[in-house]
Amino acid sequence: MRIDFVTLFPDMFAPVMDASILGRAKEKGLLEWGCVNPRDFSDNKHHKVDDRPFGGGPGMVMMVEPLEKAVKSVKKKSSKTIFLSPQGEKFTDGKASQLAKEKHLVLVCGRYEGIDERALDLFDEELSIGDYVLTGGELPAMVVADAVVRKIPGVLKKEDAASSESFVEGLLDFPQYTRPRVWRGREVPEVLFSGDHKRIAAWRRDAAKAATKRKRPDLMSRA
Numbered sequence: 001m002r003i004d005f006v007t008l009f010p011d012m013f014a015p016v017m018d019a020s021i022l023g024r025a026k027e028k029g030l031l032e033w034g035c036v037n038p039r040d041f042s043d044n045k046h047h048k049v050d051d052r053p054f055g056g057g058p059g060m061v062m063m064v065e066p067l068e069k070a071v072k073s074v075k076k077k078s079s080k081t082i083f084l085s086p087q088g089e090k091f092t093d094g095k096a097s098q099l100a101k102e103k104h105l106v107l108v109c110g111r112y113e114g115i116d117e118r119a120l121d122l123f124d125e126e127l128s129i130g131d132y133v134l135t136g137g138e139l140p141a142m143v144v145a146d147a148v149v150r151k152i153p154g155v156l157k158k159e160d161a162a163s164s165e166s167f168v169e170g171l172l173d174f175p176q177y178t179r180p181r182v183w184r185g186r187e188v189p190e191v192l193f194s195g196d197h198k199r200i201a202a203w204r205r206d207a208a209k210a211a212t213k214r215k216r217p218d219l220m221s222r223a
């Protein structure tokens, strides 16, 4: 998969996109990514990309022209273009699985009070990572990229690690333990040492259900 970020702050991306599992995905040839800066497409001599809102009010609005040129410079027929904003459809793990099947994502990051409404025609989808307001779309774009790339076959070490986790079956993860077997008097559940894989699987299913009921009752109806 290739991902292009349209952003006024391209320096934010490498520390996240080249680290850890995403960095390894790139080394393995499973991910390519790049940034394109609307500022480089401004015909204004000061490379201006924002302007005051018509009708007045505080803050600035991203101008449509540099944004359109930047998107068009990376977009191909097979690309899916996505704008990140609090007004978007809620981004979910299911959405991440859908997007992992795409060949090319163009993730567009807004700043300021938002973008000129007429720029919305450039996008196939508008997604929100949650009901809070950030200072820009860069972190949401990287959240989406991270959740999508880990779904690409071969990115995670164990092929099944992506399908046996939270949300995929509508439940939270089951509790995990590692050494030591006793920590400050707290013991690891006995069943996990039984070697009985059926019993362990049954315990994990029950524990996942109990955790979901307690921590995220809103998910229970879906599971």
Ligand code: 4GX
Pocket (backbone or CB within 6 Å): 084, 085, 086, 109, 110, 111, 112, 113, 114, 115, 127, 128, 129, 130, 131, 132, 133, 134, 135, 136, 137, 138, 140
């Ligand atoms: N999930 N932001 C977008 C600029 C903006 C402001 C108003 C449109 C209208 C966000 C989120 C998010 C911050 C990205 C504001 N765009 N994006 N940006 N929550 O908070 O996706």
